Amino acid sequence: MSTPEELPDPIARQVVGAFERRLVGVALVTLPLITGIGFVIAGRYSHVLLFLQSPADWSTLWSRPIAYAGGALAACAIVAWWISTKLSTERYRRVNGLRMVLAVLCMVWLLDAIVDHPRVRFALEESVKARAPQLDFVRNIAFKQQSLREGRTATIEGQPRIVILGSSQINLGIDTAKLQQTTAADDVLEVCMPGMVPLQYLALADRVVGQTPTHVVCWLSEFDFFRESTLPTIRLRWSMDRNNFGDVASTLSTQQQFSQRAELADLAIAGMSTLWQQRSLIQKVGFRFWWAWDAEGVSVTADEVAVGAELVDQQQGLQNVRRNIQRTSLVNANFSAFEQFARQMIRHDVRLIVIEGESHPETMDAYPPEFRTETRERLARMANSIGFEYLSENDRPAFDTDQWRDAVHLNQSGRDRLTAFVCDLILLSPPSDWSTRHPN
């Protein structure tokens, strides 16, 4: 048995050409069959494949336009292939080299544009939701993308439009329904993701502004600033575009920009290519297919669903703090990112309310006190110079041990307390003397 080799070009083209012509011949003979299969698969199974609907629902799944598109695509592909094999050697040569590179780039660009289409993005996000378990980070991205894609305008003029921005701590800490009811808000939108960092705030600033909020409420502590040592590409990639990439890069020093060149390159590509930007979602759709329709996904507790993040027991919380809270190289970048974010909010006349965050008292003991003081001082200085409202732990309610659900999240009692506090803040006009209330 001979082994395959790299053949000289003319011989290779001859051998492969003969093989291709045989294959195309078979495809042409079976063209009606292949078209029919394309028609049926596209019409009946495209929804199933995308959204993993169970066979019980198949009878309702039939899309004539998609079926025609699938059938036509299959038929056209075969005819085009046949034409391609008929090209003369001269023409064949011409479709080589630079022209081929350009054609590939065009194909990639075309696919990029297709994935960027709102309908396709919606299908992608929905299919991620069907595959990913409740607390999956990519699932969270899908939800956030959907909620932030379209800009919103006020439906009731003069009423507050509130955005809650931050990690799962504030997500669970504020009861949005109660907030909306008490403040008679036109809308309350949560833009919260587990472990959200200030660099993400900056990356999402334009989209937050696009929601035309009157108030943005954040809950920030040293846990948010003293953590990252490299740019969190998975967190930032999905929200990158041509505009905010420069903003994110500007938060790094020149030396950091050099040392984090790979991460910056990743984000720059995400700003230019939708395929790259959406790769976490596409990977989830590609790899998370299964045909055990009734198989259970990863189970989560009702508590965890409410939190939108995993519950963290006391010991784990302490471990997390000890492991993660350090003076990392991105501390200044995080502060700089938040500063830019705050400036953007103020420039758009958004009332930015920043509440100093905390965790369970036992968890707090593990935080290095100097980080807490530094965070407080830097945020207070920022608030003074930019003009947002900063409420340190002296200006907001203190939470007792029995108001915590776990190491970092408030329970119902704590939640009610924080929600009532935020409601009061929003209903009251901002005091003119915020600067005097900031502790040293």
Added chain:
Amino acid sequence: MLFNSFDFLLFFSTVFAFQLVLPHRPRNLFLLAASYFFYACWDWRFTGLMAASTIIDYVCSLAIAKSDDQTVKRQFLTVSIVANLSILGFFKYAGFFVDSWISLAASGGVELSPRTWQIILPVGISFYTFQTMSYTWDVYRGEMQPLRRLSDFALYVAFFPQLVAGPIERGTQLSPQIAAGPRTSWEGVQSGVWMITKGLFKKAVIADNLAPLVATAFDSESPHCAQVLIGVYAFAFQIYGDFSGYTDIARGVGRMMGYKLSLNFRLPYFATSPSEFWKRWHVSLSSFLRDYLYIPLGGNRGGTVKTYRNLLVTMLLGGLWHGAAWTFVIWGLYHGLLLIVYERFARTMSLSDATLRRTYWLRLSVMFHLTCVGWLIFRAESFAQLRSMVAGLVQFQSLSLGDLQGAWKLMLLAGPLLIIQAAKEYTKCLNFVPSLSPLPRLAIYAGCVVAILTFGSFGKQAFIYFQF
């Protein structure tokens, strides 16, 4: 600096641009400096070791070529071989042999204190020591003239595309190119770009996405049958994607600069016998072992028993070359035994061509599964893990969601690769894709680029063969 990292992209773009404008001699010096820089990015301390190995073989090869006295020639060859094997033996095997000695003594009731020292394995050492040894040997056999310039020879040893994981280039293949100083051509750039794309696809899309599946199976304390099967099949494609992906990128990078590096893979999973497998898998190593070990040992010239002994010794040392662990020794031995059994079977049965044709798929499938058994031994980090995986094969459980998703992922990643490889095997043409008519070629190129963009993993997972 991994091939699939942004840093390599920056490095290679710079090197490529400069080498385009430099004339021959300065170009070689520049490529040498770039190669040492590339190597220093892993660990600058070992550049001295590579330089020492280079100087020893440079001196030995010149002395061999200059001398007419066969004894002197043999002496210099011995110096080269001893020096290279000593370097390799010390850095790669000293710890292994000391540990094995301590274990052996312990089993005999003698307690020796465990070693407290660690030797860092210099990356690529197995590749460049073999390459320099083969060079000196070829000069000794009169198959080539040595390179006269030290800088040229140093570039032959350190040429960055193939420095850390091969292909192990023969002096007869690479050194004339270095001496002649090939130039970048448009055709070379085209085929180089395609090879790099193909390599990135194999590494970043196939191998790195299969890695977690493999790790799940091998790290499981009590794996069950489906998990073991998925893990082993996945490893077969992971290691192929990883190593042949590396080779494709190395060859593509070389081709873009005008150098033609050797083929290292010829669709190994389409082999129907062990001897054929070794003509298709890591060809540069297997041909090295054949030419510099098996044949000097006597090859198949001394009767059946000696042939089998030579096969076993060659494969055992080939296994040991991969790493200082008993699992690699067993793996080598296993392949040696396979070669012997198949040779015996072929000699006894002497099947007709018609029978061989009829049983093609059966033989292919059997050989693939025998190869997978070998991969199970190869991937196991200890005998305990190997035992656990083998025991898992008879632990039957209903398929979990994780198993189904794993099987799907394996199918999704390995399926397209196998389809194209089947066409390559059918036509016996390895440059199948560049020879297709424009439309399917465009579809495959674009498909690869899109797959790399969406499913590729970059700069996180080192190439498996770097550890050897």
